[in-house]
Amino acid sequence: QVHLVEAGGGLVQAGGSLRLSCAASETIFSMAWYRQPPGKQRELVAVMAIGNSPVYAASVKGRFTISRDNAKNTVDLQMNSLKPEDTAVYYCMGRRGSSDFWGQGTQVTVSS
DSSP: OOEEEEEEEEEETTOOOOEEEEESSOSSEEEEEEOOOOTOOOOOEEEEEEEEEOOEEEETTEEEEEETTTTTTTTEEEOOOOOGGGGGEEEEEEHHHHHEEEOOOOOEEEEE
16 A cells, blocks of 8 residues: 655645645655546646656646655645636545555645
8 A cells, every 4th residue: 555645735826836745655656646626527737657757737737847756755746827727636646557546635725
């Protein structure tokens, strides 16, 4: 069982920035950030596998940056130029083989 613990999130005004962090209990090949806006389905925000370039959702490209520290088993999400539509619960996800592991989620609220 892989444990993922998220930190960060909160309330910010539109145009502001937030940084999310996720710590894993072990090294995971692929780590990602997902989000679930109110009343909507969970969606991929960004994913980064070891040795691979990051991949971003079109809606966040150019504003969000995913980064990993493999020595610390962490993945961060730097979110800039935040918009009200970025409001969601953000989840860290780790994929090991055919199994996906999820963090508890952290709320991000962007006010207009």
